Amino acid sequence: QVQLVESGGGSVQAGNSLRLSCAASGRTFSTYGMGWFRQAPGGEREFVAAISRSGGSTYYADYADSMKGRFTISRDNVKNTVYLQLNSLKPEDTAVYYCAADRYSRRSSRESSYDYWGQGTQVTVSS
Secondary structure (H helix, E strand, O other), rough: OOOOOEEEEEEEEEOOOOEEEEEEEEOOHOOOEEEEEEEOOOOOEEEEEEOOOOOEEEEEEEOOOOOOOOOEEHHHHHHHHEEEOOOOOHHHHHHEEEEEOOOOOOOOOOOOOEEEOOEEEEEEOOO
């Protein structure tokens, strides 16, 4: 079993950056593909990005032009941590951000593909 704990959220002004971290427990972190999702107030949870076990492959939500070029997913298997760098933040990026682990590393955008979830970290962007 994997336990995930997100951190790094906060309240920032538009145009600023944040780096979210997701620390995983256990010695099997490198065997999981990882993903980030977000849920805006009143909205459904949506896929943001995913990364393969080694970190060599990444996948971003292709339906969200607003995210392209601003968000970057990465991981450090020594530190058992996956990151989401958020640049040029906009008010519409305000959401709770969740990380999730997929034992089959499918780099999927589907919530059902993920086996473990963190509790989320709040990102609030003001204009």
